[in-house]
Amino acid sequence: MTKKTVGRPKNPAFYALMVALLVMSLGPIIMMVTTSLKLNVDIMSDASSLWFSPTLENYETVLCDVLWYEPVNVDYCNPTFSRALGNSIFIALMSTAITLILGCMAAYALVRFKFMGRGTISMTSLMMRMVPPAVLLVPVFGIWTFNYGLDGTFAGIVLVYVAMNLPFVIWILQSFIVQVPMQLEEAAKMDGANPLQIFFLVVLPVITPGLAAAAIFTFRIAWNEFLLANALLNRDTRTVPVTIVNSLTEYDIDWGVIMATGMLLAIPPIIFTFVASKQIITGMTAGAVKG
């Protein structure tokens, strides 16, 4: 029986399994979306949770400060969230850009000038992956406050994120740069290009897929991180994850609003996933499968 199914892809049982898996992995996300579109009356009511009239009121409450119109349902506009959203976007983009630039340069030099073996780099990258953010909490707090004077600033948090992501980014970019044929660069050198020109005009365009993977991973970490942001940032520079945790109290949680906030935080990663799932999987599997 089993022999027949091998190599014969059209078995309804497998499609049923796939659908079940889809429902399981999407279920909680869909639940978040629907809750964010519900009024509190609908969230609390005992009636079936599928029948409700969707409303954008929660999103209006969250984004009241940046909307171009005055939402009718919002009595008091709390600007915390829209400010945090701006901070999050700025911090994540800055961290990603700086990590990519520094990572690219370092990876290129490591490959072309044969500095350290690939083994050393992947070992370092693994070691860095081992360091939990919680371990960085104490020293980063101490140094940033007392030595660098960077507590509460964007520069401070961006420095942590760049440092946290660099080992992984260097390592993944290296595996792409190794594949760039040397002849291409030699030809450019013949034509009189200097190392910088070779790097920016010849190498960079070829490794774009690697750059995309590295960018997504860095952005995701800077965008989602909570612990260090919570310790380092102050009221004005706070990011979205910190505001979400701050608005969670033991008993009285405004589920509609908080789910809308969560949705806004989840949207960029979701978009990346659908646009670049191939690159993400490459980045994820690169560590284990290729070694």
Next chain:
Amino acid sequence: MKSSSLNKLTPYFFIAPAGLVLALGLLYPISYMMYASFLDWNPSQLIGEADWVGLKNYSTLWQDYAFRESLWVTLKFAFSVVLIEMILGLSLALLLDRNMRGMSALRTIFILPMMIAPIVVGLMWRYMYHPSIGVFNRTLNSFGFESIPWLSDSTWALISIIIADIWQWTPFIFILCLAALQSLPRSTLEAARMDGANAWQQAFYIKIPLMMPVLIVTLLLRLIDAFKVLEVILVMTNGGPGLSTEIIALRISRTASEFRELGVAAAMSNYLLILLLLLTLSMFLYNRFIEQHRAKSFNAIGKTSP
């Protein structure tokens, strides 16, 4: 002359910025933490004002019931999630390793839980576990069962956070296993099939042994990450009820921010690092041992065959 010395400096010029950032943002903090773990230090003091207490922070931790409890919770959590996720992920990969339409869509959807912020994942699960409006208790109630105290009972709370972690990370193992399966040598599998091995035999005697190196690296990566989980649990239970879900990462952050004992928190961080280092090293050694073993048996085959 000038250009050649410039060329010699080029690699340093390329590496220097990254090296500088790593030194300032990672190496210095970590060595600082090693140092701070020997101090009695609270956040309002400069590090120079803190008293040197030697190994006191390390030894008092072992007498601290809360620390031992959170170490135990961490181990229970990490090993159970990794074990369950490995079994689920591997069996799903073995089952679904065939050319089916919709496979890439499934993989895309599967990445979502890992991409979304852990804070948001915690939020979703806290909502679903809600005692009265959560979907689990509503479903149970509508079938006439009693509500389950998902997050308010200490046994259930640990199970609940394990379930949430399994939801979030099984796809990671599934994707890695699937990639490994698809890079197995087709000829070996074909030969096994020709010899009449059934699906079970193929899986247990051919596929899993061949995947072993990947499986071990996957296990290691996942185990490391399981020790780092913090935000999901923070949002769902904040370590409670009691200490039942207070994993070490959470304990570190609470010791630093609530109890304001940075020295103790640093000592705890060191313990966690040592634990992770031991795990990593043992996996590495095991992997090397396997490789050598395999190389030997390959050599043996090479000698006997004509």
